[in-house]
Amino acid sequence: MSKVTISIDENKLEADFNNSNTAKALLEKFPLKLAMINLYSREMTYHFSKFIPAKKVKTSGYEVGDVGYWKSRHSFVIFYKQTGEVIGDLQIVGHINSDTSLLNAVGDTEVTFD
Template identity: 30%
Template sequence: MRIRLTAGEAVLNATLDDNATARDFASLLPLTLQMNDLFKREKYAHLPRSLSAGGESRSSYEIGSIAYWSPGPDIAIFYDHDGQSIPAPGIVILAEINSGADAFKKYDGAVDVTIEAVD
């Protein structure tokens, strides 16, 4: 499944991973979230509810990864890499942005991001 993220004038396309957590995330769409900055590497926001387990937990990410962090429950969009690993319990990758994740660098603070499914 493809999704679209809109933040200000930036419109980015992403592809959902094939795992139970990503499918549960898709059931929440469309969503508009106020996403805050963390460590100048990611935008994050609290989700309205926890997602089901089923994706592989990992401690690393790539630029363009959209990930779920269960303790929040939060979603994070990684737009830069600082070389640090993600603390336990790790993240589950929900999707990968096809290109242009660095568009989030221009938003120093919070930004509203709309995430929707694309046919």
């Protein structure tokens, strides 16, 4: 596990990233500042222009606080609201251990990963 700090404005969220090849590929890009969009009022999303390795993708649900990579759209996501949806080609790369409720009031914004 790798500890990651996610900064949004003045707020900091703490996350643990797993040891998957996808998580490692993302960690190699850190520190990373991304212009993330608030999508479907359930997730913050960033679309990478290039593919990131993802060998363990599956169709699954998610938990509030999960950080994932959606292989189909090269998207890096932070899930902050549960809708019960099952998503295909999803690789969970980490989980935020802090309260994610602040994301309910955040629109599109820059997010920094360290």
